[in-house]
Amino acid sequence: MTILKRFHAVLVLFCLAIAPPAEAREITAKGKVLDIQSVTSESGITAWLAEDHSLPIIALHFQFRESGAAYDPQDRQGLAQLASNTFDEGAGPYDSQTFQKLLTDNSIDLSFSSSRDVFGGRVKTLTRHKDLAFRLLQLALAEPRFDQDALDRMKAANIARIRSSLTDPDWMAARIANDLAFAGHPYARNAGGTISGLKAITPEDLKNFAATHFARDRLIVSVAGDITPGELKERLDTLFGKLPRKASAPLLADGTVKNGGTVALYKKDIPQTVMTVMQPGFGHLDPDYFAGQVMNFIFGGSGFGSRLMDEIREKRGLTYGIYSGFYELEHLKGFTISASFNNENAAQVLTLMRQEMKKMQTAKVTPEELKAAKSYIIGSLPLTMSSTESICNMLSDIQYNRWPIDFLDKRAALFNAVTAGDVQRAAKRLLQPDNLTTVLVGQPVNVKPTRTIDALPNVE
Amino acid sequence: MRAPSAFLALLLLALPAHAQPAPQAKAPPAAAKAVASRPVEKVFNAETFSLINGMQVVVIPNHRVPVVAQMVWYRVGGADEDRGQSGLAHFVEHLMFKGSEHVPPGEFSTRVKAMGGDDNAFTGQDFTGYHQKVTIEHLPEIMEMEADRMRGLLFPPDAVLSERNVVLEERRERTENDPRGYFGEQMKAMLFVNHPYGNPVGGWFNEVDALTRDNVMAFYKKWYTPNNAILVVSGDITAKELEPLANRTFGTIPARDVPERHWTKVPPMLALPQLVMQRPDIQQPTWQRLYRVPSLRQSRDDALALDVLQEIMDGGAATRLYKALAVDQKLASSIDLDYDPFAWDDGVLWISAVPVEGVSMDTLGKAIDAQLRLLIEKGVTDKEMEEARIRVRDTSVFARDSLMGPAMILGRILVTGGKLEDAEIWPSLIDKVTPAQVQDVAKRFLNPDDFARRPYVTGFMLPAAKPEAAP
Numbered sequence: 001m002t003i004l005k006r007f008h009a010v011l012v013l014f015c016l017a018i019a020p021p022a023e024a025r026e027i028t029a030k031g032k033v034l035d036i037q038s039v040t041s042e043s044g045i046t047a048w049l050a051e052d053h054s055l056p057i058i059a060l061h062f063q064f065r066e067s068g069a070a071y072d073p074q075d076r077q078g079l080a081q082l083a084s085n086t087f088d089e090g091a092g093p094y095d096s097q098t099f100q101k102l103l104t105d106n107s108i109d110l111s112f113s114s115s116r117d118v119f120g121g122r123v124k125t126l127t128r129h130k131d132l133a134f135r136l137l138q139l140a141l142a143e144p145r146f147d148q149d150a151l152d153r154m155k156a157a158n159i160a161r162i163r164s165s166l167t168d169p170d171w172m173a174a175r176i177a178n179d180l181a182f183a184g185h186p187y188a189r190n191a192g193g194t195i196s197g198l199k200a201i202t203p204e205d206l207k208n209f210a211a212t213h214f215a216r217d218r219l220i221v222s223v224a225g226d227i228t229p230g231e232l233k234e235r236l237d238t239l240f241g242k243l244p245r246k247a248s249a250p251l252l253a254d255g256t257v258k259n260g261g262t263v264a265l266y267k268k269d270i271p272q273t274v275m276t277v278m279q280p281g282f283g284h285l286d287p288d289y290f291a292g293q294v295m296n297f298i299f300g301g302s303g304f305g306s307r308l309m310d311e312i313r314e315k316r317g318l319t320y321g322i323y324s325g326f327y328e329l330e331h332l333k334g335f336t337i338s339a340s341f342n343n344e345n346a347a348q349v350l351t352l353m354r355q356e357m358k359k360m361q362t363a364k365v366t367p368e369e370l371k372a373a374k375s376y377i378i379g380s381l382p383l384t385m386s387s388t389e390s391i392c393n394m395l396s397d398i399q400y401n402r403w404p405i406d407f408l409d410k411r412a413a414l415f416n417a418v419t420a421g422d423v424q425r426a427a428k429r430l431l432q433p434d435n436l437t438t439v440l441v442g443q444p445v446n447v448k449p450t451r452t453i454d455a456l457p458n459v460e
Numbered sequence: 461m462r463a464p465s466a467f468l469a470l471l472l473l474a475l476p477a478h479a480q481p482a483p484q485a486k487a488p489p490a491a492a493k494a495v496a497s498r499p500v501e502k503v504f505n506a507e508t509f510s511l512i513n514g515m516q517v518v519v520i521p522n523h524r525v526p527v528v529a530q531m532v533w534y535r536v537g538g539a540d541e542d543r544g545q546s547g548l549a550h551f552v553e554h555l556m557f558k559g560s561e562h563v564p565p566g567e568f569s570t571r572v573k574a575m576g577g578d579d580n581a582f583t584g585q586d587f588t589g590y591h592q593k594v595t596i597e598h599l600p601e602i603m604e605m606e607a608d609r610m611r612g613l614l615f616p617p618d619a620v621l622s623e624r625n626v627v628l629e630e631r632r633e634r635t636e637n638d639p640r641g642y643f644g645e646q647m648k649a650m651l652f653v654n655h656p657y658g659n660p661v662g663g664w665f666n667e668v669d670a671l672t673r674d675n676v677m678a679f680y681k682k683w684y685t686p687n688n689a690i691l692v693v694s695g696d697i698t699a700k701e702l703e704p705l706a707n708r709t710f711g712t713i714p715a716r717d718v719p720e721r722h723w724t725k726v727p728p729m730l731a732l733p734q735l736v737m738q739r740p741d742i743q744q745p746t747w748q749r750l751y752r753v754p755s756l757r758q759s760r761d762d763a764l765a766l767d768v769l770q771e772i773m774d775g776g777a778a779t780r781l782y783k784a785l786a787v788d789q790k791l792a793s794s795i796d797l798d799y800d801p802f803a804w805d806d807g808v809l810w811i812s813a814v815p816v817e818g819v820s821m822d823t824l825g826k827a828i829d830a831q832l833r834l835l836i837e838k839g840v841t842d843k844e845m846e847e848a849r850i851r852v853r854d855t856s857v858f859a860r861d862s863l864m865g866p867a868m869i870l871g872r873i874l875v876t877g878g879k880l881e882d883a884e885i886w887p888s889l890i891d892k893v894t895p896a897q898v899q900d901v902a903k904r905f906l907n908p909d910d911f912a913r914r915p916y917v918t919g920f921m922l923p924a925a926k927p928e929a930a931p
Contacts, residue, residue, distance in 0.1 A: 054524055057861050097778055097787060104776035105847055107854035126857055153786060156793040160814045163744030167638050268741075271632045304557075304569035314566050317625030320633050340633050372574045379576020382527050383593050386695075386863035 033408040034385060036395060039229045041236040047221035048395045048405065049232055052388070056127035058225040059392040060137075062240070063120035063400065065220065066251050066330060067213035069191035070116045075200060077458065078193015080114035082154060082201055083209050087112045087121070089150035091139035096150040099136065108133045110140070116191050117330040118400075119213060124389060127226045138239050144210065146203035155198050162195060162459060169274040169340070169441045172266060172456060177336075177439040179457040180264055181278035185255035187332055190458040215247035216240070222395035225388040255332040256280055260435035265449035266456070273442035274340040275349070279432045281335035283328045284401050290414045291422035292326070292430055297373040298365050298423070299356065299431070300324030300337060305372070307356050308337070318345045322353075335430045346444030360427035364420040378412045503856045504866045507699035508880055511706055513715040514687030518880065519702050520694040520866045528599050528695030531591040531867045532606050533875040535690075536683035538663075539585045539656035539723060539804070547627065547663015548679050550583040551671055554623050555680075556590065557581075559614035563605050566619075572602065585657050586804040587875040593863065596696045600705055607709035610689065613680055620673045628669060631662045643737050643748075643921055650733045650917045651750045655726045657805065687715040690874050694867040723805060726752070732911045735919035747813045747824050748919040753799065753905045755807035757877035763801040764889055765897040766809065766905070770799045771848035772840050772898065773831075780844075781811075784831055791819050791827050802876045809906070821920045829908040836907055839899035853887045 040046045047060075069080040088103070088110055090096040103110055109124040110133065121140075125133035165171040175190065182188040190197075219240060223232055257280040282288065293301075300308035301324050308322045322339035341349045365373075385391050398407050440447065504520045511517065541548045559565035572579040577594035579602075592602045635641035645660045652658035662668070691710060693702055756763040773780045774797040777787075785792040795813040815824045859865055873883045882889065905914060 052524075055861055056857065097783065100776065101778035104778050105850065107851060107858070124858075126854060149787075153790070153793065156816050157814075159817070160744050160793045164640075164746070164814070166743040167640060167741050169637050270637045272629070272637050274637070302573060304566075305573055310566075313626055315622070317622035318629070320626055320630040340629075340637065342629060342632065372570065376573045376576050379595065380578065381576075382525050382595050383576070383578060383863075385525050386522075386527055387861045389861070 032406070033381060033411075034391070034394075036405055036408075037229055038405055039223075039232050039236070041233040041241065043237050043241040045216065045219070045221065045236040045240045047223050047232060047236055048399055049222075049227070049229060050224040050391045050395060051228065052224060052391075053226050055388065056226050057124065057388050058127060058130055058133075058227050059122065059124040059223065059388045060134075060235075061120065061122045061222045061392045061396045063118045063220045063396060064213055064215070064247070065118060065218040065400070067119040067218060067247070067249065068115050068117045069193075070186045070189065070252055070329075070331075071213070071249055072186075072189060072193075072197070074189070075197060076205055077189050077197035078158060079197070079201055079205055079209055080119055081191065081193050082151075082158060082198060083119065083206055084112040084114045084121075085154040085158065086146055086151055086206060087140045087144050089154065090145040090147050091136070092143040092145075094139070095145070096147060096153075099140075102132065102136060106132055108136065110137060112140075114191070116187055120396075122392075130227075134235050134239065141210075141214070141239065142242065144206070146206045148203065151201075151203060151206075155201070158193055158198050159195050162192060162198075165192075166456075166459070169268060169270055169272070172268070173274045173276040173338075173439050173441045175456055175459065176264060176266055176441070176453055177276040177278055177437065180259040180262060180439065181257045181334060181437045182255065182332060183258040185258075185332060186252055187255065187329055188458075194458050195460050212249040213247055215244045217246045219243065220396060220399045222392050222399060224392040224395065252331045257332070257334050257437060259437045260432065261437075262451060263438045263440065263447065263449045264451050264453050265444065265447070266439070266441045266453040267443060268441050270442050271343060272340045273343050273346045273440050273444040273447075275338060275346075276439045277337040277353075278327065278334050278437045278439075279336075279430070279435060281326055281328070281333040281430055283326075283333045284403075288422065288426045288429060291418045292426040293377065294370065294373045294415065294418045295360065295365075295423045295426040295430065296324055296326060296335075297377060298369050299360050299427070302373070302376065307360070308339075308353065311356055312339070312341075312349055312352055316348075316352075318342070318349055318352075322349075340442075343443045344445050346440065346442075347446040350438075350447060354433040357427075357431040357433040360431055361424065364424050367420070370418075370420055370423065374415050374418070377415050381408070381411075503860050504870065504884065506866075506870060506880060506884065509699060509703060511686065511711040513711065513713060515689050515691060515706075515710050515713075516874065517691045517699075517702065517706050518693070518870055518874065519697065519699040520692070520870065521696075521698050522694055522860075522863060522866070523696050526596045526696045527593060527863060528596050528693060528697055529591060529593045529863050529867050530599065530602055530606065531589055531692040531694075531871050532610070533690045533692065533871045534588045534684060535586070535688045535718075535875055537584045537586045537588055538659060538661040540683065540721065541656065541659070541663075541679070544667060545663075545671060545675055545679075546659040547631075547661075547668035548671055548675055549588055550662055551624065551627050551668065552676050552680050552684075553581050553583045553588050553590075554627055555613060555615060555620060555676055556609050558619040558623060559616060560609040560612060561614075562608045565614065565616055568605060568609070571605065575601065577602070583661050585661060587872070589871060589875075591864070591867070599693075599697065600709075603705055603709040607713060610684060610686060610710065611713050613677075615673055615677055615680075617673055620676065624668070624671060627662070628665065631665060631668065635660065635662060636665075639737060639739055639742060639921065640746075643735070643919065646735060646737075647748060647750055647917055647919050650735060651752060651808070652806075653726055653729060654724050655805070656723050657803075683718060685716045685718055686710055686713045688718045690871060692867045692871045692874075694863055721804065726806075729915040730912060732915060733917045735917065736922065737919070738922040738924055740924040742921050742923050744921075745815055745821065745923065746921040747815065747821055747828070748921075749811045749828070749916060750919075751809045751906055751914070751916045752806040753809045753901075754801075755803040755805065755876065756801040756873070756882070757804060758806070760882065760889075761897065762901055762905075763807070764893050765901040766799050766807075767801065767852075768845065768848050768890060768893045769835075769840075769898050769901060770797055770809075771851060772844045773797045773835070775848060775851055780835075781828075781831060785813065785824075785827055789827055791816055791824050795828075802872045802878065804876050821922070825918065832902065832906050832908050835902045836899065840895050842895065845893075845895055845898070849887070849891055852890045856887050 327334035579592040754762040
């Protein structure tokens with residue numbers, strides 16, 4: 001998975017949690033949007049469960065907060081990423097190939113993943129293979145082998161991924177944007193790892209990673225599908241019951257978006273300019289958060305119909321797509337805009353983008369815009385509940401944000417309460433046309449950079 | 461865990477051409493990998509009927525949540541363009557959002573959004589698809605809107621011009637910003653010499669740039685008819701409930717004759733093509749191979765055998781190619797084999813591999829060829845066959861766990877000339893494939909030593925040669 005996709009993965013995670021709209025219609029017999037139970041095991045492990053026996057499928061997702069790539073040591077960038085690639089490369093009595101063959105032969109979908117903030121894993125299995133599926137997950141968590149051979153293979157694959165990304169201007173723009181906008185903070189590091197960092201990682205590092213990050217106080221578990229609360233309790237104890245109470249790895253300090261006003265250019269011989277813009281934002285605990293979501297939808301978050309898309313794509317044909325979005329990390333809140341466009345049009349797009357930002361701030365959105373945004377945000381919730389996996393994701397997002405278990409039932413009211421004045425206030429706080437950290441990759445015409453970037457930071 | 465190959469995405473045929481919020485916009489055609497890998501068992505219990513004008517309707521009931529996905533598939537794509545007009549089918553797809561009698565330009569998607577729904581569209585070599593997801597009470601409205609743009613389009617002249625710039629920007633973004641885009645396009649052009657599949661779906665830049673309003677109007681008029689379309693609806697509805705709606709909307713559109721497809725053929729190619737792209741911005745060498753193989757429409761038996769072959773060669777990290785090349789021989793850090801059987805004309809099978817540092821293209825290629833020869837000479841084991849069958853069967857259960865997935869799979873099979881019944885019983889068809897059949901398709905279609913009869917294209921992407929090594 002490239003950095004770019006990871007970049008987006010963060011957005012997706014948060015967009016799902018926030019934008020997943022709840023309509024007040026009855027979906028379950030109990031009159032709730034989704035029937036979610038909180039299940040606590042004998043030893044005190046809690047999981048949220050959306051029980052559904054309509055298909056013989058079970059999905060379980062878990063996450064450890066404050067355990068992602070941002071916690072990688074400076075000279076071991078890629079540790080969390082490599083951990084996500086190696087926890088399923090052999091555990092307990094099974095070497096890598098035996099472990100993988102058990103997964104394949106029993107159609108068990110088991111994998112681990114890391115983002116800047118979070119290390120997590122997921123398993124999806126047919127009910128008839130559930131014992132083996134949970135057993136393999138338990139082994140992977142408790143007794144990962146990190147055999148040198150498998151480790152070397154995963155290092156090579158990651159290094160190849162990084163080298164392949166070097167022709168991808170979106171990846172390059174994201175890399176530079178992270179470096180500038182998060183300067184001085186561990187978030188500036190390369191979440192996918194550096195070539196030297198990956199090479200330096202030892203099995204000891206990986207074991208230490210698990211020992212210092214995996215603990216009950218950082219654990220979130222979400223389950224959906226064909227399993228009862230009684231059975232889940234037992235599974236939770238087997239899977240997570242032996243974890244220490246508290247993680248020992250220190251937490252990150254809070255940071256802010258840096259280098260406002262910078263226009264950084266990385267020259268590349270391509271027909272388009274790829275743009276990533278970052279500015280300070282706020283998070284989901286902010287009182288303006290829901291207004292901010294509505295603002296983002298109208299401004300640039302919704303694709304077709306958003307103001308940015310209307311002005312820049314629909315009216316003028318200057319781009320294939322332009323999008324805005326919250327960029328929320330645990331310890332740093334940003335707001336981002338991205339697009340790519342013909343080099344010739346770079347100056348025009350940048351001007352139009354700033355104009356639209358100012359328009360959002362100086363005038364209130366129209367009642368029609370407000371209504372349409374709420375209508376989508378609230379009404380589209382059921383669309384995100386059409387698979388076991390997507391329901392599981394939703395539970396994870398709500399828990400990650402520390403929202404209450406009945407959040408989905410309250411959500412529509414939270415959005416309905418947003419007024420045009422709230423949206424304008426959020427626009428004034430979120431959009432900072434004169435304080436943007438702008439990264440351009442390409443050969444933009446008539447754009448004066450304040451600095452040029454010659455080498456990609458934190459790649460080698 | 462295997463590192464995913466970034467390459468496959470670039471070789472896929474379909475363009476999800478209508479941009480959506482960032483994550484989706486970059487995604488390869490959603491179901492392409494899943495579809496190509498494996499269709500499904502009597503999973504869907506789909507129902508089907510036809511409207512009076514010849515439009516086929518397929519309903520996949522799924523009552524888990526009160527939502528529904530509508531897809532309309534047209535049997536027209538990039539391969540149906542006249543010579544010199546590449547990109548036309550894709551351009552028309554974009555213009556489907558620029559207004560029809562009752563839906564003003566640019567309003568299609570915003571109306572769907574106001575319903576709390578999502579929509580998009582895509583173009584492939586053989587088909588063009590339009591889809592929306594909404595809660596069930598909005599189904600009649602999106603059916604009316606979709607029927608409205610089947611009945612006729614406005615093609616506002618200024619919107620046509622401005623949208624041509626958008627599709628050119630799309631081409632720049634998808635293909636021209638990254639050498640991998642150009643490379644994939646050129647590999648296909650080489651594999652399908654003199655065949656319309658050799659043109660990229662997005663079109664060649666200069667040809668797209670020259671497309672006119674008359675071109676798009678004529679193309680739309682020629683191909684966009686109910687008798688050339690398939691409606692697939694998946695979700696909280698039955699055929700009995702859908703039929704009156706379909707009659708009232710799509711059913712009132714008169715049928716028109718649609719031309720038969722007459723595509724030029726790939727002539728005998730006696731020289732073995734090998735493409736090399738060497739550039740300073742490429743840091744990671746990559747090895748590629750494309751074969752032309754039968755599609756499901758051309759030969760169901762061969763397609764089934766190739767599907768099993770794919771499962772045995774690349775059905776996970778513990779199957780043949782990865783085990784041999786990455787785990788045992790340590791020559792590749794990733795390797796993929798993929799077969800796409802859903803094409804009107806020839807299907808494509810591709811292999812891509814990323815070498816471990818220091819391994820040459822030659823060494824890697826020889827090791828891959830050795831695996832193909834082993835398959836051709838020794839065949840596959842009964843155990844491998846059984847494992848592949850189980851995986852196909854299990855996958856069909858997972859396929860039910862989705863709203864769009866089944867519509868995507870059935871739509872693609874039907875629009876490329878496959879049969880609904882085959883899709884429904886795919887796992888039991890797979891059960892009947894014998895080891896001898898798998899060996900036989902390997903011998904007939906993938907033999908690296910038989911290129912005089914079955915030409916294939918091999919390609920390398922390489923970093924620029926070091927100055928001292930330059931000739």
